[in-house]
Amino acid sequence: MRPFALALKDKAVVAQHWPQLQGNLVVGLTLALVTLPQAVAFSVTLAGVPPHFGIYAAIWGVLFCTLLNPSRVFHGGPNTAMSATIGITLLPLAPPFGAEYMGYALTLGLMAGLIQLAFYLVRPLGRMLDLISEPVINGMICGIGLFLIFKSLTTFGGLPLNTEVEWPLWIAWQSLLAVLEIGNMHAIQVGMITLITCVIVQQFARLRNWAILFGIAAGTLYSEYLTATLGLDNTLIEQIGNLSSIGFVSPSLPLFSQEAMPDVIAIVPGAVTLALLGLFQTVAAMRRMNRKVGGYTDSRKAIFSDAVSNCLLPFLSSLPTCASFNRMWLVHRLGIHSRIAIASSALWLLLLVLFLAQLIAIIPMPTMAAIIMLLGANMINWEDIKPHFKDRRETVVFMASFLSVLLLDLFGAVIVGSVLAIAYSKWAQAHPNISLRGNVLKLRGNLYYGSLPVVESTFHSAVARTRDLTIDFSDCYYIDQEGVRWLAATRARHDVTFTDRRSGEDRRHGERRTEGDRKRMAGRRRERPDRRKRSEF
Amino acid sequence: MSTPTGKLTRVILLLLVMGGLYVLATHKHKQREELRQSTVALTPGCEAKLARYGLAAGEHYQSPYVLAKAGAPVKVRGYSEADVRAIQRGCNIIDDTQGHFARVAGAERWNSKRFIRGSHTSCDHCHQGIGDKQDASGNRLKGSLSLGASWVMADMYDRFTGLLLPYELRQMQCYINSSNGYKPNIADDLVRDVTAYSRFLSAALDLKIGNHYDEQGVDEIAASATIKQGDDYVRGEALYKEKCQVCHGRQAFGVVAEGRVVAPALAGPNAWNMQSRNYFYYVSTILPGFICRNMPLGQENTLDNQQCRDIAFYISNLPRPAGDRQGPLIALRNQLLMTVLPPLMQLTESAEKSPQPGQQAAGAQPGQQAAGAQPGQQAAGAR
Numbered sequence: 001m002r003p004f005a006l007a008l009k010d011k012a013v014v015a016q017h018w019p020q021l022q023g024n025l026v027v028g029l030t031l032a033l034v035t036l037p038q039a040v041a042f043s044v045t046l047a048g049v050p051p052h053f054g055i056y057a058a059i060w061g062v063l064f065c066t067l068l069n070p071s072r073v074f075h076g077g078p079n080t081a082m083s084a085t086i087g088i089t090l091l092p093l094a095p096p097f098g099a100e101y102m103g104y105a106l107t108l109g110l111m112a113g114l115i116q117l118a119f120y121l122v123r124p125l126g127r128m129l130d131l132i133s134e135p136v137i138n139g140m141i142c143g144i145g146l147f148l149i150f151k152s153l154t155t156f157g158g159l160p161l162n163t164e165v166e167w168p169l170w171i172a173w174q175s176l177l178a179v180l181e182i183g184n185m186h187a188i189q190v191g192m193i194t195l196i197t198c199v200i201v202q203q204f205a206r207l208r209n210w211a212i213l214f215g216i217a218a219g220t221l222y223s224e225y226l227t228a229t230l231g232l233d234n235t236l237i238e239q240i241g242n243l244s245s246i247g248f249v250s251p252s253l254p255l256f257s258q259e260a261m262p263d264v265i266a267i268v269p270g271a272v273t274l275a276l277l278g279l280f281q282t283v284a285a286m287r288r289m290n291r292k293v294g295g296y297t298d299s300r301k302a303i304f305s306d307a308v309s310n311c312l313l314p315f316l317s318s319l320p321t322c323a324s325f326n327r328m329w330l331v332h333r334l335g336i337h338s339r340i341a342i343a344s345s346a347l348w349l350l351l352l353v354l355f356l357a358q359l360i361a362i363i364p365m366p367t368m369a370a371i372i373m374l375l376g377a378n379m380i381n382w383e384d385i386k387p388h389f390k391d392r393r394e395t396v397v398f399m400a401s402f403l404s405v406l407l408l409d410l411f412g413a414v415i416v417g418s419v420l421a422i423a424y425s426k427w428a429q430a431h432p433n434i435s436l437r438g439n440v441l442k443l444r445g446n447l448y449y450g451s452l453p454v455v456e457s458t459f460h461s462a463v464a465r466t467r468d469l470t471i472d473f474s475d476c477y478y479i480d481q482e483g484v485r486w487l488a489a490t491r492a493r494h495d496v497t498f499t500d501r502r503s504g505e506d507r508r509h510g511e512r513r514t515e516g517d518r519k520r521m522a523g524r525r526r527e528r529p530d531r532r533k534r535s536e537f
Numbered sequence: 538m539s540t541p542t543g544k545l546t547r548v549i550l551l552l553l554v555m556g557g558l559y560v561l562a563t564h565k566h567k568q569r570e571e572l573r574q575s576t577v578a579l580t581p582g583c584e585a586k587l588a589r590y591g592l593a594a595g596e597h598y599q600s601p602y603v604l605a606k607a608g609a610p611v612k613v614r615g616y617s618e619a620d621v622r623a624i625q626r627g628c629n630i631i632d633d634t635q636g637h638f639a640r641v642a643g644a645e646r647w648n649s650k651r652f653i654r655g656s657h658t659s660c661d662h663c664h665q666g667i668g669d670k671q672d673a674s675g676n677r678l679k680g681s682l683s684l685g686a687s688w689v690m691a692d693m694y695d696r697f698t699g700l701l702l703p704y705e706l707r708q709m710q711c712y713i714n715s716s717n718g719y720k721p722n723i724a725d726d727l728v729r730d731v732t733a734y735s736r737f738l739s740a741a742l743d744l745k746i747g748n749h750y751d752e753q754g755v756d757e758i759a760a761s762a763t764i765k766q767g768d769d770y771v772r773g774e775a776l777y778k779e780k781c782q783v784c785h786g787r788q789a790f791g792v793v794a795e796g797r798v799v800a801p802a803l804a805g806p807n808a809w810n811m812q813s814r815n816y817f818y819y820v821s822t823i824l825p826g827f828i829c830r831n832m833p834l835g836q837e838n839t840l841d842n843q844q845c846r847d848i849a850f851y852i853s854n855l856p857r858p859a860g861d862r863q864g865p866l867i868a869l870r871n872q873l874l875m876t877v878l879p880p881l882m883q884l885t886e887s888a889e890k891s892p893q894p895g896q897q898a899a900g901a902q903p904g905q906q907a908a909g910a911q912p913g914q915q916a917a918g919a920r
Contacts, residue, residue, distance in 0.1 A: 180561055181648070
């Protein structure tokens, strides 16, 4: 009787939850369909590795991240900026798609994963990521978006890639001229049709998430038409190629041989960039999604899931992963907040690849380039940027990190971004409000190594002007060791008195006293100045 | 902007821009096709060279040079009309990269100037004799960087990275390192035409694929090949003044007369750049080798190894531009320095040469007097 009752109960449970599960599975399928073209495009056109790298990242990367991260909307998977970093780092070292290149790509991913793990294990390091401000991240994302558009131009025009990497702005200009002058017109047509279809479909709110699929379908159909009428020898349009050999898993080993060591050392800056870019994006995406969903998931958990999955993925022939804000936003908008939806997207993808490999093989490369250009354009979102132009300081930080992507390489941009972020967070504290009224120098703000130069310069000019200077610390909240040393040195002077007008009552009620009260209190303090001073230190 | 009208406007604008670019591309493609079909106006040098090698379209090609040298005729597969035009354009690019002889700018050499910085560089400056230097009796000269001999060693393994470097990629390196410029796309006509010309040269000279020929590279001069060990900047400067200054100019900025380059720049914004990967190797061994074999023009092989090394050491220490790989900021700094330094150097040199008349001349221009009269600079100039 018991098992039967249990089964009955289970059935009821299943019946109760079935609609929800069904919803989750549908969302998973949508996600898989959106991720597939991105995964292929990122690996082939950006990272310079075969398409299965991106697909495995979208299957295994997504599964690992989902299992390790408690957030319900967290969607990992291949990422534009990270894939581009792989290409930029490795193209000068080895010809793309070669065995050596793939080995280096896996090594790069593993190193990035280990660096990310360090960020998880060393708490202050992870905490540093929280200091990176929104304008910095937005500036970098916009810069990378523009960079992606430039970078896909040659593939869009059916031209071979120049392997050595130069300054991105020159690549852009020269590529545009080359596409106009010697581009393969058939490839350009295919790319244009993809782009136009995507842009038009995107305008309809309901079809927005399917725009990429429509674009790919249109581009592929047109290229098939061209091939049928003119022959592949005349059109010369490159295609993705056969994926049917992809199984459930493809074990691999990163390249760490002795001959490869000089190159492995050479890619360390690239690995740092890769790790930081991934973490920046993950933390920023978590922060924004927390705000949008209304819940809270610690970004430390996201760092952990990223780090662990990136340490494992190189052994599964996969690109490194990080959070994808676009896809997370999609999950949120589709209205299902369950990890089942995201996990099922990985399984759907696996099924798609296993059974539709023949269809994926004929997708032309110019179509993929057009998709990358569109994604790059979508990364530049005016609604996100607009608030930064309301404050001058934010504008400067945003523009600096935006331009640094275009003027320097990505590594340089990451360094500039981090330095700017920290400078930005410290700048306000480093400029305490100091006013001199009569012989009272009032300090509002923090007294620490960063603000001391400002404080000292005002102090010395005040000392030169007035006798018996009093320094008022009523609004000084934090003093670091260097501040204490300065205070000790200053206290040795005979012409300076220290005062702190806060009373216990003041602090409790947080209200200001009237001028009369203050005078009375100052009079009371004058009666026993020695005790006050002693109590301060 | 998110209103339907705003959205529609944006989409229409985007489509218009894309359509415009497509029309532009069609136009450019057509223009290029016409260009490739039209006859090529050869430079005087190329006209003589190609006539000597009997370049003409036909089913078979027989080189008069080989016939004269070996006595036995060697027939190879001939060239089509399009091939001949490509070879002619390739020759023009080597001889006249800046297009001084072009009737219409950009018409005969196809857009090669776009990839080069400065107004001096021509492929011919290194690849002597339009890529095929010979003495009076028609013998190919050693160390002249012959393009024909380069072609038969077409796909070389890079000695530093061990990667296979196709002929086209080696041309790319020329654009970045030697002509201080930008890379054309590897599918560019420019690269194809130069390849066609190099290939023709190898057929005209009957060079065999895979063989090593002396005129392909320069024989490098290592420190062990000199009697005096070490290089001396002072010695190099004195030698430069004695042997090279006549053509390359006092400050090695090259000499341009009537818009044509008489002698290329070795320093300043128009010189080759300093970003070459094998920079030190180049300066210490390859450049001396090149100087010994090819300089001074008309008196080749008159300098000894040590002299070549000294001169190479001196000229490679002159200010030269940074390349793209060193980043735009360093490039900008170098560009600024090279704009500011030459006039200053000119002033110090003139002040050092004749203080009395120099001051008189400077008296007319007070700004120059101030710059020329600084004792520190004079001392630096005197060294």
